[in-house]
Amino acid sequence: MSIAEIYEKFKTCTGVSTDTRKIDEGVMFFALKGAQFNANEFAREALEKGAKYVVIDEAQYATDPACILVNDVLYTLQKLANYHRQQFSIPLIGLTGSNGKTTSKELVAAVLSKKYKTYYTKGNLNNHIGVPLTILALDDSYEIAVIEMGANHQGEIRDLCNICEPTHGFITNVGKAHLEGFGGVEGVKKGKGELYDFLVKSGATVFLNAKNEALVGMAQSRKFNQTVEYLKDNKIVLVKDSPIVVFSTQEPNRDPHTYTTNLPGWYNFENIAAALAIGNFFGVSVKDASEAVSAYNPDNNRSQIIQKGTNSILLDAYNANPSSMSAAIQNFINLKTDKGKIVILGDMLELGDEAPAEHKAIGELVAKGDFALVVLAGKLMASALEPLPKAYYFPDKFSLHNWLLDKQIQNSFILIKGSRGMGLESTLQCFA
Ligand SMILES: CC(=O)N[C@H]1[C@@H](OP(=O)(O)OP(=O)(O)OC[C@H]2O[C@@H](n3ccc(=O)[nH]c3=O)[C@H](O)[C@@H]2O)O[C@H](CO)[C@@H](O)[C@@H]1O[C@H](C)C(=O)N[C@@H](C)C(=O)N[C@H](CCC(=O)N[C@@H](CCC[C@@H](N)C(=O)O)C(=O)O)C(=O)O
Numbered sequence: 548m549s550i551a552e553i554y555e556k557f558k559t560c561t562g563v564s565t566d567t568r569k570i571d572e573g574v575m576f577f578a579l580k581g582a583q584f585n586a587n588e589f590a591r592e593a594l595e596k597g598a599k600y601v602v603i604d605e606a607q608y609a610t611d612p613a614c615i616l617v618n619d620v621l622y623t624l625q626k627l628a629n630y631h632r633q634q635f636s637i638p639l640i641g642l643t644g645s646n647g648k649t650t651s652k653e654l655v656a657a658v659l660s661k662k663y664k665t666y667y668t669k670g671n672l673n674n675h676i677g678v679p680l681t682i683l684a685l686d687d688s689y690e691i692a693v694i695e696m697g698a699n700h701q702g703e704i705r706d707l708c709n710i711c712e713p714t715h716g717f718i719t720n721v722g723k724a725h726l727e728g729f730g731g732v733e734g735v736k737k738g739k740g741e742l743y744d745f746l747v748k749s750g751a752t753v754f755l756n757a758k759n760e761a762l763v764g765m766a767q768s769r770k771f772n773q774t775v776e777y778l779k780d781n782k783i784v785l786v787k788d789s790p791i792v793v794f795s796t797q798e799p800n801r802d803p804h805t806y807t808t809n810l811p812g813w814y815n816f817e818n819i820a821a822a823l824a825i826g827n828f829f830g831v832s833v834k835d836a837s838e839a840v841s842a843y844n845p846d847n848n849r850s851q852i853i854q855k856g857t858n859s860i861l862l863d864a865y866n867a868n869p870s871s872m873s874a875a876i877q878n879f880i881n882l883k884t885d886k887g888k889i890v891i892l893g894d895m896l897e898l899g900d901e902a903p904a905e906h907k908a909i910g911e912l913v914a915k916g917d918f919a920l921v922v923l924a925g926k927l928m929a930s931a932l933e934p935l936p937k938a939y940y941f942p943d944k945f946s947l948h949n950w951l952l953d954k955q956i957q958n959s960f961i962l963i964k965g966s967r968g969m970g971l972e973s974t975l976q977c978f979a
């Protein structure tokens with residue numbers, strides 16, 4: 548069956564599902580294969596639970612006229628998403644980067660929502676499955692879309708662009724993330740640059756952080772139809788970045804106005820600047836845009852400041868890589884507080900051969916800070932111990948938690964950061 552024919556059936560469905568444990572009446576079910584299950588085996592169950600059609604790629608499970616047999620379910624999901632995307636002529640802003648994608652996406656969406664009905668990626672659904680699912684839930688009530696794209700190897704951003712066909716785009720930054728799959732920082736530039744390549748090819752508009760040398764360099768070697776630079780002039784000024792970003796804007800016919808945010812660090816100022824520039828481009832007033840970023844309060848284990856008894860906690864436990872870890876630690880070193888400062892750091896994953904050196908470099912950076920306690924957790928973090936002879940080290944989270952529960956830390960400002968695989972948000976429970 549052709550994609551156009553499958554699309555006709557999709558249009559009669561209430562949506563899409565990939566999980567029989569969470570299925571709504573009337574959906575089109577895509578039977579994906581994972582590490583544990585082959586969802587072809589759930590075709591019948593999906594129909595019994597209310598799916599209108601099931602897309603499968605193993606003939607033996609095609610036991611009902613509602614089964615659509617294809618060569619490859621994942622490929623079909625991606626092609627269908629692209630077909631669906633092509634039905635819309637709204638601006639679609641695609642973004643990627645090593646760090647700050649989700650925060651930037653949320654900020655851009657908050658700004659654009661002041662003027663438009665804005666569709667945007669939920670949570671972190673940014674990969675070869677998440678982007679198609681995101682696109683397939685777009686409907687014609689929306690006026691603009693913001694789509695996050697993530698990758699851990701070459702070619703992935705190219706493929707995601709071919710699915711969502713951005714008309715506008717930006718890269719938050721290029722840094723030391725997923726080095727294993729990208730093959731070093733040059734590989735990251737190449738991989739993230741696939742968004743720029745698409746924007747060149749399609750004559751789209753790029754938003755460019757004029758203060759980011761790596762991005763400016765990548766942009767110089769490409770000829771965009773339109774480039775909108777930000778952080779080039781003093782339209783937005785960083786007043787302070789610690790413990791949270793305060794910025795001021797020059798608004799037409801008004802005195803400069805200062806806004807307080809809920810986000811820590813210069814790196815979030817850059818994310819805010821991108822959101823303001825995009826808002827400005829699409830005609831959102833500086834006042835509305837600034838109010839939107841000022842009101843944004845993360846609740847996703849990223850850049851969250853949480854009070855727990857007498858302790859203040861900067862919870863940044865969604866993910867970690869050398870760039871975001873250094874940024875968070877440097878910001879924490881600069882933070883002024885009467886409380887004792889403590890860092891609790893977990894492994895940074897997906898760094899391949901560079902993992903020992905990168906963990907050691909983090910240890911060297913931490914050694915420059917004036918911390919009351921340095922606590923390291925995870926096998927890879929052992930490499931950070933050499934420059935930190937006084938650090939407390941735990942090979943796993945469980946021994947870390949036992950120690951913290953015993954220690955009853957009070958009146959401290961604590962940074963918690965580690966990779967997703969470490970799940971360090973659960974360390975919050977160790978503080979009363
Ligand atoms: C295929 C799938 O949905 N996988 C999810 C599943 O993982 P698993 O491999 O264990 O699949 P299973 O074997 O359990 O199941 C296979 C399918 O069967 C369905 N099923 C199962 C049982 C049943 O009773 N009924 C069923 O129908 C089941 O639903 C499956 O469809 O479960 C995991 C745990 O819940 C999920 O994590 C997993 O989701 C995968 C990873 C996924 O890709 N989800 C996307 C929707 C997504 O966007 N996820 C994002 C993560 C994005 C991310 O990590 N981005 C990176 C960069 C991207 C790198 C890229 N190359 C990559 O590898 O992803 C970044 O740095 O930003 C998210 O969830 O946040």
Ligand SMILES: Nc1ncnc2c1ncn2[C@@H]1O[C@H](COP(=O)(O)OP(=O)(O)OP(=O)(O)O)[C@@H](O)[C@H]1O
Pocket residue numbers: 644645646647648649650651671673697719720814815817818849850863865866870871872874875
């Ligand atoms: N512009 C930036 N430069 C460097 N580090 C940043 C930047 N923005 C955010 N970070 C750091 O990266 C962390 C993760 O932010 P965020 O989740 O927004 O990034 P992400 O790229 O979406 O990652 P993921 O796709 O894995 O969720 C932040 O909590 C912060 O430590």
Ligand SMILES: C[C@@H](N)C(=O)N[C@H](C)C(=O)O
Pocket residue numbers: 671697725865866867868895896897965966967968
């Ligand atoms: C989960 C994925 N988005 C990610 O950020 N991975 C890195 C390696 C992490 O878990 O920190």
